[in-house]
Amino acid sequence: MEPLPEPDEEIGADDSVEPAERGFRVSLPNRADALSTSFAASYAGIMAFMAVASEGSFARAGERLGIGRSAVSRNVQKLETQLSTRLFLRTTRTTQLTREGQRFFDNCSQGVTHIVDAMNDLLELREGPPRGLVRISSTVGFGRKVVAPLLDKFMSAYPDVAVDLLLDDRPTDFAAEQIDVAFRNGRIEDSSIIARQLIPMQMALCAAPSYVQAHGLPQTVEELARHHCVNFRFASGRIFEWEFKVDGRVRKFMPTARLTFNDADLVLDAVLRGWGIAQISGYQICDHLAAGRLVVALAGHMPDDRGHYICYLSRQHLPARIRVFIDFMIENIRALQLNCLTAFNTEEA
Structure with a gap:
């Protein structure tokens, strides 16, 4: 295929004939999919074309796009070649749209407006006031006891943010479940x-x-085998193994239980009723310890290498709604003073 003349070149007498009649052909799969043959070139050409049409000058279009005038001219020429259509009438003094160019500009304007609006919308989600949906996953016990009670305060502070809280003890699949936090x-x-x-x-x-009055408390990990234990079963079916720190090392213990529940609150309730002993997270028992409803055994062997975490996929490009939710939860959960096991009354057998 012979190239079209440069836009600044003079058009000869034969150029009054339509390109198709002069023998110009563009090999395309079909008319509707014309630009797909070279998407990168088409995109650059359309952006250059729209800038020239808006500015009325190749030089000013280059300044607007941050590229040279010659690059703008080349991109427009490639687009004209793809379309087999002359889009501009250029002289040394003026640059004007052809009738076909005006038609193309009108058709492209709506699409470009949608793209600009979409970009501005995403920028506003990151930089503007927090709004939209935050989808959250939490383990059942922590979500019910700690996260859910804070949601009213969060939503009062950010009325344009909606919250979807999923309680599940299984590992989180951020992508499949579209989890934000x-x-x-x-x-x-x-x-x-x-x-x-x-x-x-x-x-x-x-x-x-x-329970302590009836059975005493274990003084060593080995003595646990003689006590009535209450187990917790994960959603996967696996039983939660108790862990203790003995001589600087983690020691696991799988109790033989009289009672097993798949709900942390039921485990706690069974212990409060005196039905047995269990290893329970500190955030669940602070109030009960303070009120004397529970006592702690083997205090010197509590593991110290675990944590409660807030997790997300990336620090970059966080929308405002997710960023403020993370900051809010970190500040307010830490303020709850749930590290209550550093000082408590340990009953002995």
Whole structure:
């Protein structure tokens, strides 16, 4: 295919004939998909064309786009070649749209406006007032006891933000479940996510005073085998293993339980009723310890390498609604003073 003349070149007498009649042909799959043969060139050409049409000058279009005048001219020429249509009438003094160029400009304007609006909308989501939906995942116990009670205060502070809270003890699949923020417990080993510790995860072996009066408390990990234990079962079916720190090392213990529940609140309720002992997260028992409804055993062997975390996929390009939610939860959860196991009354058998 022979190239079209440069826009500044004079057009000869034969140029009054339509390009198709002069033998110019563009090999395209079909008319509707004309620009798909060279998307990058088409995009650059359309942006250059729109800038020239808006500014009325190739030089001013180059300034607007941050590229040279010659680059604008080349991009427009490539677009004209793709379309087999002359879009501008250029002289040494003026640059005007052809009738076909005006038609193309009118058709492109609506699409470009939509693109600009879409970009501005996303920029506003990041830089403007927080608005939109935040989808959250949390372990059941922590979500019910800590996260959910704070939502009213958060939504009062940010009335244009909606919250969707999913309580689930399974590992979070951010992509499949479209999760923005997740609250996780324990040890975070996934390096692909950002995990910020809210508070240490304190795990205490607890019993009610009535249980202590009837059965005493274990003084060593080995003595646990003689006690009535209450187990927690994860959604996966796995039983939660108790952990203790013995001689600087983590020691795991799988109790033989008389009772097993798949709900942390039911485990706590069974212990409060004096039905057995269980290892329970500190955030669940602070009030009960302060009121004397529970006591702690094996205090010197509590593990200290776990945490409660707020997790998300990336620090970059966070929308305002997610950014303010993360900051709000970090500040308010830490203010709850849930690290209550540093000082408490330990009952002995």
